[in-house]
Amino acid sequence: MTSRAFILALALPAFTGMFVVAQPIAAIAGNLRGVVELFTSQGCSSCPPADAELARLIESGEVLGLSYHVDYWNYLGWADTLSNAASTERQYGYAHSLKRKNVYTPQAVVNGRDHANGADGAAVDALLSKLSAAGEGLTVGVEASLDDNGLNISIDDGQGEASIVIVYFNEATTVDIKKGENAGHKITYKHSVREVQTVGMWDGDAISLKLPPSLLSAHPGVGCAILLQVVGKDGAPGRILGAAIIEASEYG
Template identity: 65%
Template sequence: MTPTFFLAIALPALAAATSLLAAPAAAQAGDLKGVVELFTSQGCSSCPPADAELARLAEEDDVLALGYHVDYWNYRGWSDTLSSAASTERQYGYARTLRRKNVYTPQAVINGEDHVNGADGAAIGKVMDKLSSIGEGLTVEVTAIMHADELRISVGPGEGKADIVAVYFDDANTVKIKRGENAGRTITYRHSVRDMETVGMWNGNRVELKLPSSVISAHPGRRCAILLQVVSPDGSPGRILGAARI
């Protein structure tokens, strides 16, 4: 399914997750093979196989799997309960970065560098392997750990400039779809992104950040990941240099 209109890029509202306070775990970029971002919709008949593939990837220790529910299919009889304009804007930002004239669902963007049909698990794996082999995988070390009432983020040295972005997502949402192309189906969606927040900047030097609990408590019950992502002057998302899952 491929609409051909374009939207302006906008970052979602600043937010954080209370659940982090009880999760003193850390993950390094070196532990992750890649970041897979699926653009999907409950109103897209082609999307359930891709949603299932994202659910499989969500169980992989070396992959950060994130789902973005777009809102441009909401007019077709069913409004996606997890959709947002911000998810649509992010996908169109990738279209500009990847020099595409349109977007589609289900689209999987890997490391901000390439894309494939989100239902094709083999193709997703091949792209992750290819990017790693040419030095465009997750090459900058990122760690994130809860310490007392602080979220401590560390980004190692490297080359270039990038934003440090906190991504807040639900672990799972089960939705009974009553109308539209998937009417009558009940689907469990994994790792649906609900908010994103730019918490710092990186210029190639090591960066140490601390986020107070007053920021983290804004999103109770949600999980969090940290992305180190290149962003263009117009706000379009680009290559993901590193990531950590908390």
Template identity: 60%
Template sequence: MAKTLKTLLHIAMAVGAISVFSGQIANAGDTKPAGVVELFTSQGCSSCPPADAVLGELVEQGDVVALAYHVDYWNYLGWEDTLSSKQSTERQYGYAKTLGRKSVYTPQVIVNGRDHINGSDKNGINHKVAAFDDSGRGLTVPVAASTDGDKIKISIGSGQGKANVVIVYFDEKNTIDVKRGENRGRQLTYWNSVRDIQTVAMWEGEAIELDVPRSVMSAGGYKGCAILLQTMKSKGVPGAIIGATVVMNGGST
């Protein structure tokens, strides 16, 4: 009996993961990620490959929104990260202000926009996600999205406070041959690497529905996007994430 129950649980978890990361995400209420894990990494950082692998495991785990932001401040070390951007670096420095830190580091993970941890510590990351969820500081506002022709349809439930609706576009998988720098000679795989970040609307506590052009995702060749409902500490300074979901660019437009 125990073996049968364990098998059924594994099947249920697999189905849940498929519903989150399939071409069209499940409707509101069908799937709720436990939290948002944002990794700040670099191809030029010798300490980052273990954290990049952990992020891939979290993607496979299927119960969190997992994103990799490639920063550009290590590019001087001899290898320019092919996925890096100033936008990713600015986001990490914004979190440093939020958390009262004077510096940033790689590999750094931010959980729910609320706390940081070394990106290689998978158990610690999962513990933080669970602790925030248990304490009511997880994803408390329902968010759902789906592709519909040339649109991405977003549905956000009601709740307390105000927040930005942020769309984070990402590649699903990149395998890079690093030819110089600290990781020279290594072939590294990266998951859910962020390529663009856009704020598309404001949420003020009431349920809303939005349509945004799917063309941004399709034209950029991005495999998917995360919709984050994120409070702001001040202009340009990201705060707590209170709702999130993922939609993949599957099927024809």
């Protein structure tokens, strides 16, 4: 184990069952235009177009898209079935990092550096291109792969320090919304986030990590994204330097 990586996952118990996965997808920085994190809600009438735009980006294969369902619209008559307080906390963390006084839905945060209305696909595409041209795209190579022995992560060298973050997500979830602003709509949400977990640190030197199967078997039926992300001393998420994604149909 490299001394440059503090791996929380190694404290987890070993997984002794069969570990079955779909063919993994490994991605490096050069294969992705960027990371788009959409903050959305089933109770927000402005959000379905943004959910569709995120699905478009995901299906393009050029963008790592993640959907965070916030819980602050749940009082409107429909409690978002995918919402959680952690997603709301992450969005407020970005508001702090981006020096904003408020949050909104649908908000798309791109590369942890800037934001746009998630329903405005042209604006999100333009922001991805703008950041890339300014050298603020995914500048550090990240590779991820999955085998019977666990999750393998390799990160190239670069400048700065960052956290190694795993984001677990449902690949697709269809929800029949009964009440609230979107009552009567059946919407399929792509890459809705279930949990975010920090598993190590990167100090600018190239490293390789191997995480045990138990890390993923605790999250059956999900995919995972690996983000190399600068995090403030207060825990607020910031710039994303690199990313990779694995979509697996079955864990455990």
